[in-house]
Amino acid sequence: MAFSNRKKLFRTLLVLSLLVAWIQVGAMRPLDGELVVQSLPRGPVTPSGPNPCTNIPGRGGGVCKLGVINVAGN
Numbered sequence: 001m002a003f004s005n006r007k008k009l010f011r012t013l014l015v016l017s018l019l020v021a022w023i024q025v026g027a028m029r030p031l032d033g034e035l036v037v038q039s040l041p042r043g044p045v046t047p048s049g050p051n052p053c054t055n056i057p058g059r060g061g062g063v064c065k066l067g068v069i070n071v072a073g074n
Contacts (some may be wrong), residue, residue: 053064
């Protein structure tokens with residue numbers, strides 16, 4: 001019994017998609033025990049100071065230290 005090319009292609013794609021689905025299901029792992037979500041208390045947040053690297057007219061400047069940072073290759 002000879003299959004046409006479309007039937008062969010459909011059968012091949014079906015087998016490949018089932019294989020991929022099987023691999024994905026096998027990659028899942030069940031969690032042991034109950035999933036516990038823990039909320040940690042938030043620590044103190046230090047207030048942000050003025051940024052000397054922004055250019056906002058009318059505000060005090062300061063020295064932008066971005067040029068001092070040693071980046072790889074510089």
